[in-house]
Amino acid sequence: MGIFKTRQNKKFDYTPRYYKGEGNPYEIKHKFDDFRVATGSVKGLKSKINNAIDDYKHNPDKYGANKRVLIIVLVLILVFLVLIEFDLSIFFQKR
Numbered sequence: 001m002g003i004f005k006t007r008q009n010k011k012f013d014y015t016p017r018y019y020k021g022e023g024n025p026y027e028i029k030h031k032f033d034d035f036r037v038a039t040g041s042v043k044g045l046k047s048k049i050n051n052a053i054d055d056y057k058h059n060p061d062k063y064g065a066n067k068r069v070l071i072i073v074l075v076l077i078l079v080f081l082v083l084i085e086f087d088l089s090i091f092f093q094k095r
Contacts, residue, residue: 035059
């Protein structure tokens with residue numbers, strides 16, 4: 001009777017009337033997939049990290065965005081420490 005079998009969706013072979021191009025017009029694709037290796041379908045955490053590091057090394061940062069993000073994060077951490085009244089004197093040695 002099909003108790004354990006799932007129902008299959010209907011498939012239609014539809015092509016848009018005025019579409020003149022290559023490929024599927026309904027394909028959802030990220031716009032950076034062609035430029036990066038790290039967004040591929042690689043399985044495993046180690047291979048994903050290695051691909052991301054290789055991608056970072058071989059594609060230089062033209063606009064200094066990585067440095068800017070690092071500076072913003074450091075400033076936010078400093079503001080947070082000031083707001084919670086953290087004693088910053090523990091980082092400096094007294095002689």
